[in-house]
Amino acid sequence: MKAGKMLFSFLLVGVLAVAVVASGCIGGETTTQTTTLEQITLKVIGPWSGAELDAFNEVIKEFEAEHPDIKIEYKTYRAEDLSTILPLQFESGDTPADLIFMWGWFIADMGTKGHVMELGQIINPNEYVPGILDTVTVDGKIYGAPFTAAAKPGFWYRKSFFEEHGLTPPETWDEFVKLLEQIKQIPGIKAPIVSGDSVGWPLSDVTEHFIMTFGGAELQQKLINGEVKWQDPQVRSIFEERLVPLLEAGYFSDPIEWTSAVELWWKGEYALYFMGTWLTGMVDDPTDLGLISLPGVKAMVLAPDYFMVPKYTSHPDEALELAKFIATEGQRIHVGTSSGKLATWKEVTMDDYWEPMKDVAKVVANVESAPDLDDSVGGEWQKAFWDQLKLLWVQPDRLDEVLKTLDEKFPKE
Amino acid sequence: MRKSKFLTPLFFLLPALILMVPFVIYPVFKTVYLSFFLDDKFVGLENYKNVLLSPDIVNLDRFPNKSPPWGALIHNVVWIAIHLPATVFLGLGIALLLRRKEIKGASIIKSIIFLGMVIPMIVGGLIIRFLFEEGAGVIPAIFKALGIEGLAITWTAYPKTALFAAILGSIWIWTGFSMLMYSAGLASIPKDYYEAALIDGANRFQIFKNVTWPLLKPITIVVVAMTLLWDLKIFDVVYVATGGGPGGASMVLALQMWDYFARALNYNYAAVVAVLLTTLTLIPALWLIRRRD
Numbered sequence: 001m002k003a004g005k006m007l008f009s010f011l012l013v014g015v016l017a018v019a020v021v022a023s024g025c026i027g028g029e030t031t032t033q034t035t036t037l038e039q040i041t042l043k044v045i046g047p048w049s050g051a052e053l054d055a056f057n058e059v060i061k062e063f064e065a066e067h068p069d070i071k072i073e074y075k076t077y078r079a080e081d082l083s084t085i086l087p088l089q090f091e092s093g094d095t096p097a098d099l100i101f102m103w104g105w106f107i108a109d110m111g112t113k114g115h116v117m118e119l120g121q122i123i124n125p126n127e128y129v130p131g132i133l134d135t136v137t138v139d140g141k142i143y144g145a146p147f148t149a150a151a152k153p154g155f156w157y158r159k160s161f162f163e164e165h166g167l168t169p170p171e172t173w174d175e176f177v178k179l180l181e182q183i184k185q186i187p188g189i190k191a192p193i194v195s196g197d198s199v200g201w202p203l204s205d206v207t208e209h210f211i212m213t214f215g216g217a218e219l220q221q222k223l224i225n226g227e228v229k230w231q232d233p234q235v236r237s238i239f240e241e242r243l244v245p246l247l248e249a250g251y252f253s254d255p256i257e258w259t260s261a262v263e264l265w266w267k268g269e270y271a272l273y274f275m276g277t278w279l280t281g282m283v284d285d286p287t288d289l290g291l292i293s294l295p296g297v298k299a300m301v302l303a304p305d306y307f308m309v310p311k312y313t314s315h316p317d318e319a320l321e322l323a324k325f326i327a328t329e330g331q332r333i334h335v336g337t338s339s340g341k342l343a344t345w346k347e348v349t350m351d352d353y354w355e356p357m358k359d360v361a362k363v364v365a366n367v368e369s370a371p372d373l374d375d376s377v378g379g380e381w382q383k384a385f386w387d388q389l390k391l392l393w394v395q396p397d398r399l400d401e402v403l404k405t406l407d408e409k410f411p412k413e
Numbered sequence: 414m415r416k417s418k419f420l421t422p423l424f425f426l427l428p429a430l431i432l433m434v435p436f437v438i439y440p441v442f443k444t445v446y447l448s449f450f451l452d453d454k455f456v457g458l459e460n461y462k463n464v465l466l467s468p469d470i471v472n473l474d475r476f477p478n479k480s481p482p483w484g485a486l487i488h489n490v491v492w493i494a495i496h497l498p499a500t501v502f503l504g505l506g507i508a509l510l511l512r513r514k515e516i517k518g519a520s521i522i523k524s525i526i527f528l529g530m531v532i533p534m535i536v537g538g539l540i541i542r543f544l545f546e547e548g549a550g551v552i553p554a555i556f557k558a559l560g561i562e563g564l565a566i567t568w569t570a571y572p573k574t575a576l577f578a579a580i581l582g583s584i585w586i587w588t589g590f591s592m593l594m595y596s597a598g599l600a601s602i603p604k605d606y607y608e609a610a611l612i613d614g615a616n617r618f619q620i621f622k623n624v625t626w627p628l629l630k631p632i633t634i635v636v637v638a639m640t641l642l643w644d645l646k647i648f649d650v651v652y653v654a655t656g657g658g659p660g661g662a663s664m665v666l667a668l669q670m671w672d673y674f675a676r677a678l679n680y681n682y683a684a685v686v687a688v689l690l691t692t693l694t695l696i697p698a699l700w701l702i703r704r705r706d
Contacts, residue, residue: 084675199656254547254570380677391660394571
């Protein structure tokens with residue numbers, strides 16, 4: 001009985017096999033085949049959550065629509081946390097995601113250590129804002145790609161607040177100082193400028209704006225490269241003559257948590273807030289926003305979100321496909337949302353922008369762009385920079401000590 | 414017979430021992446090993462010298478005449494000097510107070526005080542941060558009401574106050590532990606002892622000095638040792654409340670170790686601080702074990 005059943009099974013399989021082969025031969029060119037699409041999942045790690053993630057999800061949705069065989073799974077990780085996780089995972093030949101957004105200097109570092117795929121095949125440097133790829137390029141090899149960028153263009157104010165108090169944006173440094181004094185006299189104002197804080201980067205953004213206004217992009221680049229010391233007379237004078245007097249006069253508030261600062265500033269407890277362009281997506285009415293750059297500003301930080309494709313991805317081709325999309329068409333989609341970001345891919349036009357960002361994009365287009373100072377140097381120095389600025393903000397008389405520490409902690413090579 | 418007496422416990426211990434080797438013993442030896450190397454080159458005690466002489470760890474130029482930073486090691490010592498007696502005596506005082514019959518709702522008050530121990534330390538750090546923030550926190554508001562403008566500031570933003578804000582905040586967090594321990598200890602003392610002391614004509618202070626305090630000695634040893642260990646390995650509260658700043662004014666050893674490891678990616682220096690921290694925490698731990706024996 002058992003042997004009979006087996007014989008029948010073999011016979012059936014044999015018949016089926018012959019039928020399949022025969023159908024293939026007979027069918028020729030006119031045979032239609034139905035194939036099931038195998039869907040793969042790519043993991044993406046980025047820093048966004050909330051409204052910022054909603055904006056990025058628009059990019060992801062578009063990519064998934066164009067690539068039905070690829071599904072994207074997104075996880076939020078801060079760069080600070082990733083910096084502790086990734087080196088160890090990479091050393092063990094593993095990666096938590098197929099595409100990871102991270103600091104430019106970190107990507108370059110991981111690239112030189114052989115953990116990251118080269119992106120030269122999908123990135124055409126001529127299509128990008130000049131200099132934007134420098135941070136992620138080592139010895140001519142491009143290890144990272146830029147997504148959209150945040151600019152740090154100046155001090156934001158509410159147009160309605162200025163109208164209510166008869167204030168006008170300044171044209172000169174003296175007018176700027178006079179404006180601060182005018183604001184200080186307004187009843188209910190705690191300080192003219194609110195100082196954002198948390199891990200420390202908001203203070204570094206303000207400081208860099210002063211450096212670039214009075215020293216230009218060249219000085220910023222030299223500080224990044226370690227070619228100019230922090231105790232150099234040129235740098236010292238920017239602190240001594242421009243920033244420190246404002247701090248001593250009480251024009252800046254104590255550093256307070258930067259998202260709380262947004263609310264307090266919007267409520268009218270402070271009049272000005274130095275922040276990146278992402279602020280446009282954080283306020284109730286972006287059309288009420290006005291922008292004051294320091295008079296005579298020569299350059300501005302254009303800080304893109306860089307990403308890398310780790311070598312340990314299980315889907316290198318699909319990951320590169322996604323990388324190419326994010327670095328190009330993805331930017332066009334992203335600047336059209338309320339992300340408050342600017343394109344680094346030159347194919348994006350002014351018409352692609354979200355309405356409140358068009359004016360900002362025009363302002364930024366008229367000045368030289370420079371890399372973010374602390375993000376470019378990175379490492380222990382970055383934290384020291386943030387920390388020392390917090391100290392300077394509350395004790396401006398310790399400028400000498402702050403500048404000395406920044407020189408001492410600067411990477412030796 | 415003797416063989417089986419040895420083999421049976423070993424058999425039951427084996428799974429734990431097997432797990433301990435890769436997850437505890439190997440990392441411990443590897444950490445010590447790393448502390449003697451720099452860029453894969455054996456440097457002997459060079460790393461120890463560099464780290465211990467660094468102002469990040471001990472800054473005698475500023476200590477004690479100027480405001481912090483005094484170095485992470487000194488900050489830990491200051492932490493112990495303030496936090497340890499404060500939590501021990503505050504916990505004991507509250508436990509004694511809440512034992513009195515005339516205090517109504519003692520268990521509710523205890524629960525509220527113990528809340529500091531129950532919440533995640535990250536949340537505790539955040540609460541400390543806002544507690545001491547001008548315009549939001551109750552501490553600057555109190556000083557403002559008292560007319561002490563010098564302290565009606567954001568404590569975590571100033572070098573002279575940041576360390577103390579973190580320490581005072583952690584007293585709130587940790588007092589619940591010592592209060593609970595002392596409450597349990599007080600409940601275990603037989604009432605007869607107090608009755609006998611009262612019959613002998615002892616006053617309240619004499620009863621405390623000669624009956625309560627000596628009988629609470631085992632509890633005190635545990636509270637002191639555990640508080641010391643907590644003070645030495647403090648990390649999360651400082652990380653969230655002040656980030657070790659401003660200007661390193663509230664930096665502690667555990668946070669410095671993390672900075673070397675995660676920021677500077679200098680695993681060797683991080684290993685040195687880890688060895689130092691482990692050695693320091695072993696002292697109260699061994700003391701506790703010996704006293705309990």
